[in-house]
Amino acid sequence: MxxxxxxxxxxxxxxxxxxxxxxxxxxxxxxxxxxxxxxxxxxxxxxxxxxxxxxxxxxxxxxxxxxxxxxxxxxxxxxxxxxxxxxxxxxxxxxxxxxxxxxxxxxxxxxxxxxxxxxxxxxxxxxxxxxxxxxxxxxFKVNPPSAYLMLKEYAQLNKGDWVVQNCANLAAGKQVIQIARILGFKTFNVIRNREDLRELVKEMKDMGADEVVTEEELYDKKKKIKMPRAKLALNGVGGKSSLYLATALERGGCMVTYGGMSRQPTQAPTAPLIFNDISLRGFWLMTWIRAQKDVSALQKMYADLSGWMKSGEIAxxxxxxxxxxxxxxxxxxxxxxxxxxxxxxxxxx
Amino acid sequence: MxxxxxxxxxxxxxxxxxxxxxxxxxxxxxxxxxxxxxxxxxxxxxxxxxxxxxxxxxxxxxxxxxxxxxxxxxxxxxxxxxxxxxxxxxxxxxxxxxxxxxxxxxxxxxxxxxxxxxxxxxxxxxxxxxxxxxxxxxxFKVNPPSAYLMLKEYAQLNKGDWVVQNCANLAAGKQVIQIARILGFKTFNVIRNREDLRELVKEMKDMGADEVVTEEELYDKKKKIKMPRAKLALNGVGGKSSLYLATALERGGCMVTYGGMSRQPTQAPTAPLIFNDISLRGFWLMTWIRAQKDVSALQKMYADLSGWMKSGEIAxxxxxxxxxxxxxxxxxxxxxxxxxxxxxxxxxx
CATH class of the missing domain: 3.90.180.10 (Medium-chain alcohol dehydrogenases, catalytic domain)
Structure with missing residues (x-):
């Protein structure tokens, strides 16, 4: 060759x-x-x-x-x-x-x-x-902009507000943790159980994760894990995992789905949909890109992300x-x- | 006494x-x-x-x-x-x-x-x-305003557009059929199978329903029922029924949940959430009532509904x-x- x-x-x-x-x-x-x-x-x-x-x-x-x-x-x-x-x-x-x-x-x-x-x-x-x-x-092209936009476009978050997410140890989830930390939001992170769990939790906390729990812990009623009230939930899994995330949403909160790793439908509890006005949206970077009339929002995002990467705030x-x-x-x-x-x-x- | x-x-x-x-x-x-x-x-x-x-x-x-x-x-x-x-x-x-x-x-x-x-x-x-x-x-107080608002507030429907709904034979569903007919929208109605099905279907069609199918027919792959593309789905059931309704949504469409008769979580397929920008919302009449700053929207709605009832357009x-x-x-x-x-x-x- x-x-x-x-x-x-x-x-x-x-x-x-x-x-x-x-x-x-x-x-x-x-x-x-x-x-x-x-x-x-x-x-x-x-x-x-x-x-x-x-x-x-x-x-x-x-x-x-x-x-x-x-x-x-x-x-x-x-x-x-x-x-x-x-x-x-x-x-x-x-x-x-x-x-x-x-x-x-x-x-x-x-x-x-x-x-x-x-x-x-x-x-x-x-x-x-x-x-x-x-x-x-x-x-640079896919995950950092996705994490950035999901944190900015679907909820009016204030410093100290919680974001809940699943598959938090994958590339997009890690970007969410870091960008949320930079923007002053707290993250409650759900991951799947695994052998080197302790190491992974440490790595994620070093990155800025405020809480890390496994799905197994979350589903175990005896553990009585109390999820924080959140305006924003980020779902890359679907199925039961999405149902749990959605229960954390406060009045008017939004669950944004960007993936479906479980290959199960996305789920939400019906009562909060009706009575607490929560909503479910989807995120696809292409939809956002196509909707931009000029490039200034894209350029600002790229400048923010590049700055944080060069300064080491995003690893x-x-x-x-x-x-x-x-x-x-x-x-x-x-x-x-x-x-x-x-x-x-x-x-x- | x-x-x-x-x-x-x-x-x-x-x-x-x-x-x-x-x-x-x-x-x-x-x-x-x-x-x-x-x-x-x-x-x-x-x-x-x-x-x-x-x-x-x-x-x-x-x-x-x-x-x-x-x-x-x-x-x-x-x-x-x-x-x-x-x-x-x-x-x-x-x-x-x-x-x-x-x-x-x-x-x-x-x-x-x-x-x-x-x-x-x-x-x-x-x-x-x-x-x-x-x-x-x-x-007058609950179902007619709910049907009216669900048809008006969540999608920009044009004459001839389809609305899909489940539990279409209950009181709210029948109001939806009639108000949709008055406003020029078509309805695809999903109901549960029952003994006097033929009579019920006739009653609903007389009311203005364009299509009526049972959930059993809808779930039966051999029947190959093709749901119309819709901007709006109205869900009072949840579970599998909501999943099917959501599959009918076209790009940007919205499924509005107002009830959960199945006592199952509301479901939506993940791919259209992500790639077709469909969304899931909830409807509670109280939320809308509380959000009204003045009474003019309420008064217009009541006048519209009263007019249609007195003229016999709503039975x-x-x-x-x-x-x-x-x-x-x-x-x-x-x-x-x-x-x-x-x-x-x-x-x-």
Whole structure:
């Protein structure tokens, strides 16, 4: 296989080869995803930008999109990968928004991040802070904005207010804990029981979690766990877990569902729905992105998040660094091990 | 027992006896509710009004309040009955809002309608159309406004749009069918299977129901029942029934829960919550009433509903007329027979 590196870009008039993880049919990701080498066009149109991908994680949404169960179903064959960070290599003659060396993401609805190089119209690139370390930049696009928006858009929280959440030890949950801490909100975190529970609870408390309980403890009536009254509940699980979260909501409170790991319907107790005016909403980052008329809210969010990451207030998510050729192992592990992200790093680390 | 009738009111300086259904402890309604005779004050303060109750139904909320499971728990002993219609008998010297003979309801948060006479401050009386027949007036306070508001406040419906609902053959459901028909919306109605199904379906279709299916048909995959895409779902059941209703919601649609007859949590499928931005809300008439800053919205609603009732566009709900002394039988039947309302008529019919 051709080894690619950045020096390759200097071969200006020759076409550029890029490795790319793609799939020709939807199905089990570790079976259907293949690595191919393709040639990119050798010249850029005036509005086009050549970018070099640095790192790109495997998210649950990637798995679902490859399986065909995600809300967005690209036509086949499809380039895989929804999130990742790249650097600008070369720009077309009319490009003003970025310059070589800039760190960028690609638009939310364009997959194909698990690759070495790509050519995009400048309007499909999102410039982010050039100094944001790659460990943050690679995982910047999905979870941090989701956590940020869920904490800001569904309830008027004041400092000291509680937020309750389940699957709190997964990537999105950890972002919620940290951003809530920064914003002055308290978090009550529900997780599943596990062998190294004590270590995990310590890790989460170090991150800023105010309370951590297991679902088993929560469901055990003898334990008499009293959940705090909350204006906001964040649900990534569904089923019984969502029912318990919803019981913590105070008058007018909202439970926001962003995932359904249990594959059970989302549930809420009927009496508080009727008498306490609680509500159930769903969060999908795409819905929010599409609803933005101008980019200022997005830019403010990115600036806030970058600042907190660079200052260390938000810690990087633990990851396993993978090369593109390790895609089978990486995809298989991403579906069973949830405490570390599988992240493709395009160049040898 | 003293027989009361309207001539009694002329005994101006003597105190007035009234029969009253009340309870000293919460529990099984047919056990704990008792009939007593009490004396009312013999003079009215300047702001007070003496009213004579005409008719008052037994609602599920009455049953729950007597059982102690309702959101409002009056202190004991408590006068029973949340809904009903009365006529003004006599007014205090400063009363301007009503005059003798006017038809009135009492404020939503003041129980005690299962009685012959009552004295209220004028600010706790709601004047309604004097010409509204008693069969409508007695059942005017709860279900018609609930159906009206649920159809108006949670979705921007256009003529021809579908509304899906369960327990569609109960009183609230029938009001929804009729008001939706008047407003130009179509209804897809889910009911439980029963012996006289054909008759019931005919009755509902005559009322304006566009489609009527049983839950059993809906859950039977072989029947392949296709629910219409709807912006609004009205749920009085919960559990699996609510899950099915929610699947009919189109992007941005809302399921409004106003009851939980199945005693199961309210459910919704997770994917449409996340990706189609559907939401779940609850409806309680008290919440809406309390949120009104002025009475104009209430007055417009009452005028609309009275007009439709007087023109025959809304039919009276089938009822069993009961005297106050039949309270045990009436309360027992109200908990097992749902196709006719048990309604106390204070004077012999």
């Amino acid at each position: 051709l080894k690619l590196n950045s020096s390759f870009r200097s071969l200006a008039s020759r076409s550029l080869s890029t490795r790319q993880l793609f799939y020709e049919k939807r199905g089990k990701p570790e079976k259907v995803v293949q690595l191919r080498t393709i040639e990119l066009a050798d010249t850029l149109a005036p509005e086009e930008v050549l970018i070099e991908w640095q790192a790109a994680p495997i998210n649950p949404a990637d798995i679902n999109q490859i399986q065909g169960t995600y809300a967005l179903r690209p036509s086949l064959p499809a380039a895989a990968g929804l999130e990742g960070a790249a650097r600008v290599s070369k720009i077309g003659s009319a490009v003003k928004s970025v310059k070589p060396g800039d760190q960028v993401l690609t638009s939310y609805d364009i997959p194909g991040t698990w690759t070495d190089f790509g050519i995009y119209d400048q309007k499909h690139l999102i410039k982010i802070d050039n100094d944001l370390p790659i460990e943050h930049a690679a995982l 990087p998510i633990p990851m396993v660094k993978r090369s593109l050729v390790e895609h089978k192992e990486a995809l298989a592990e991403a579906q069973v091990k949830f405490d570390k992200k599988q992240v493709f790093f395009m160049k040898k680390q | 003293l027989k009361l009738n309207s001539s009694f009111r002329s005994l101006a300086s003597r105190s007035l006896s009234t029969r009253q259904l009340f309870y000293e402890k919460r529990g099984k309604p047919e056990k704990v509710v008792q009939l007593r005779t009490i004396e009312l004050a013999d003079t009215l303060a300047p702001e007070e009004v003496l009213i004579e109750w005409q008719a008052a139904p037994i609602n599920p909320a009455d049953i729950n309040q007597i059982q102690g499971t309702y959101a409002l728990r009056p202190s004991l002993p408590a006068a029973a009955g949340l809904e009903g219609a009365a006529r003004v008998s006599k007014i205090g010297s400063a009363v301007k809002s009503v005059k003798p003979g006017d038809q009135v309801l009492t404020s939503y948060d003041i129980p005690g309608t299962w009685t012959d006479f009552g004295i209220y401050d004028q600010k706790h009386l709601i004047k309604i159309d004097n010409d509204l027949p008693i069969e409508h007036a007695a059942l 009276p709900i089938p009822m069993v007329k009961r005297s106050l002394v039949e309270h045990k039988e009436a309360l027992a039947e109200a908990q097992v027979k749902f196709d006719k309302k048990q309604v106390f008529f204070m004077k012999k019919q």
